[in-house]
Amino acid sequence: MDQRDYTIFIPEFIAAGSALAIIGLELFFPKIRRDIPAYLTALAALAWGIAGAFYIGKDPNNFQGLVQSDNYTTFFRLLAASIVFVTALMSASYMRERTKTAAEYYGLLLLAGCGLVYMAAARELITAYISLELLSFCLYILVGFLKRDSLSSEASLKYILLGAFSSAMLLYGISIIYGVTNSTGYDQIAVQLAQRSGDTDGAVIVGFVLILAGVGFKVSAAPFHMWAPDAYEGAPLPITGFLSTLSKAAGFALFVRLFTAAFQVDAPEWRWAVAFLAAATMVIGNLIAIQQSSLKRLVAYSSIGQVGYMLVVIAAIGYGDQELGRNASSALLLHIGGYVVSTLALFAALTAYYNRTGKDTIVGLRGLAETQPLLAMVITVSLFSFAGLPFFAGFATKLIMFQSATTDGLLWLVGLAVVNSFISLYYYLMVIRQMYLFEPEGGLTRFRPSPLLGALAGVLMLGVVFIGVYPTALYKAADRATETLYQQAPTGAVQAP
């Protein structure tokens, strides 16, 4: 096995290369239509996804033990390519109307996607950290991209400051773990943690908690969620969708690989903290969501609640054995898949609506069932999917995820999660109520969404229903993706770089 196997990077060479080309595009073609880069980005994401698909089922391969290419990486690679593809299409008319130069915007989408892939692929803490920063920096810029909009700039500033703070915590945690285990490779950390003596307990706990806090910031777990509502509200609408899919998926890609491969051996030292984080996140997210009047903030808090459910799986990895951990991880991947499709469907519909009307409050949706039944249906379907009602992705994926995460020590947390998804139904219904129970303001004039966004929303809605009715295909993919999680990297390949 080649220790420096560059072939595992090919899909991201394509993605990053196209990103640079797209950023440079406006230098050479200054008169280009502002939505051309969007379609080029979608094409690049397609090429990236197709290239990634060639890695399905290949034997695990790694680059000097830093980056591993296996089914797990491939799963997130395809997920990243799909998210970028949809977001690029979603942004086309939105950004065209609001900015003069948008090429950087699209380039950064692709780069952020690469960040996600290497967070999933990393088998070494520094690599994971660098990938995480790559993603974060792209997002900082994307959130503040509408620089004439003060809300957008404010959101970006808040996000950067808090993000920098969380990076510091993450780095501190990494250095403490390095101090105890003398390694930053996941496998080596696992070996050293298993052998360590009891007098390092204090340091290890502090290290774990700091790492948890650092990544918890990125996925907006409470009590580190403060940046999320502001960033969501200020960001361009497609980026709000991008934040709530890509950055969440990325955080969990990192979490799962790190906590199964490296930290599971020392579970008693951190699992209580994750359980607490999960409980706090879902309760805070859902309770605050009830009071929101802005749609973006509502989605922000609801996605915080969703993060709480997903954290239950990370806690289950700590409370169960390897078999349970693997099963729970594959169910988490399934749930992330369903969640991403539902969220993208929601944002495709919201963007279509916003492009036509410029409204983004909950009351602004009043009477949508009369003026634009398709968009109302897409929004309803995705909200019901979040709430976990049958026929839609959320029901099957959430039920399978919670069932997989049920252990004797965690039934209370699973119960709390179910209660929370009940609370969430209330505020989703408040949105649906506006669309279906009231007459639209300003008369019954029907409008048509742009064909592209309408089609996108419709297709994604069918995806939500498909996963809800037949999750088997996605679940199989997720199951195969987690095969190698607990395996050590092939011997001989793990070396200091």
Added chain:
Amino acid sequence: MTFDEAQGYAVLATLAAPLLAMLLLIFVPGANKMAARYVSLFFAAVMLGLSIYIFTAYQVSGPSFAAGEGLQMQLRWDWLENIGIFGKHGISLYLGVDGISATMALLTGIVAFAGTLAAWKLDYRTKDFFILFWMLVGGVYGTFFSLDLFFFFFFYELAVVPLYLLIGVWGSTRKEYGAMKLTLMLVAGSVLMWIAIFAVFREAGAQTFDMPTLWAAGRDGTLSPTFQKTFFPFFVVGCGVLAALWPFHTWSPDGHMAAPTSVSMVHAGVLMKLGAFGIIRLGIQMLPIGAEFWMPSLLVLGTVGALYGATAALTQRDFKLVSGYSSVSHMGYVLMGLATMNSIGVTGAVLQMFSHGVMTALVFLMIGALYDQAHTRDMKDFGGINKVMPLWVVFYALAGLANVGLPGLSGFTAEFHIFVGTFRTYPLFGGIAIFAAALAAAYMLRMFSMVFWGPFNPRWSTLKDLRPVEAIAAGLLLGAILFMGLWWAPFTDRIGATVILLPGVTG
């Protein structure tokens, strides 16, 4: 393909019919309201026919009965198998009927058909209404037929989802409040079920949601007695919310008051039965030791519900509230019957589920027929209606008398079984139940005298009698009431043969 499997496809077709109707209706143009109605009527007729077939084809003896331990017409399609936490038959679309669900399927067929006719005149967003209506009916059928816990819960929730919009958009009096309260309370109930389902799957350790496997785990003690005693209340309260178990019944009067006619019919007629059905499937069959421990408490709650509902109905002025509270009272009998845990009592409970289903549907149909013209449901406003709507009065009076338990009508058959069963195990509560039945006579006769007879209010001289579609629907429901009241053997045979196989039920 064996005969049993071939019959399984009849069950599958019955479940598929409402879902197919939904799909088809999506492509019907919204402006073409007649098309939506005829498509719905066609599928309703198909469902009615298939339901009658399932009921008649269910065999109470012979090799087919013995082979399936009461379950017949089984069909299984694996859905998730050998992935993650799931082993063999992890989650499968596993359909089948026993005597109880065959009876419930018949009830659903009848009420759904009558409900379609009742909604015939509905003019506001007709197509959307029927899409959601069939979603509701599909959920109900699915729950009755599912022998897989995942799909049981899937369809159970599916039946609750459309109610919010059905009531919120097409309802009347305080519809938003009623819709929200109903949805939240019902979903809160399923939260409890959800938690208990996770625990049962984990504790049974069989890596499957297959219900017969889980029932076996409950019987042979794989689910420990402590476990069963802990989680039985989760299932019973969770399902009990839907069955209007006192004190979790408060959504019922508000929800019924707000709902449009045909939704009230399906809701009170069939959907509430899902709750009682869930108590049988998940409580008695899956956690028999827990059932034995908790049933006396359920008996008390059922009795209180029966008494409370009847008392509350005595003082109402809104027709729908009278029926809403009388439903609470009658569902109280169902729970009492289940709690006796002897075969005659439990049989009576299932009979009551059917009987209450058809007679409440008839009552709500009549209320709707009046409300569409009068636009008020305050009983004080009416009087001497028999002069303008004689046919309406006949149907309403017969439904009301079935409520009271007049011999020859279905209510008598059902309540008689329940009272006998209750007297066998708990004589005191049997006495209280009969007292509640007397109260039923009081509130029904009070309504009759206020509305049907008495001085005629000339304001109502323009009221017209039932339209043909309504008369057909009412005739169908009345036929079922008379059938069960006069010749109950087809029902008692099927139900009794199944009930005696339930764990913990004495002969």
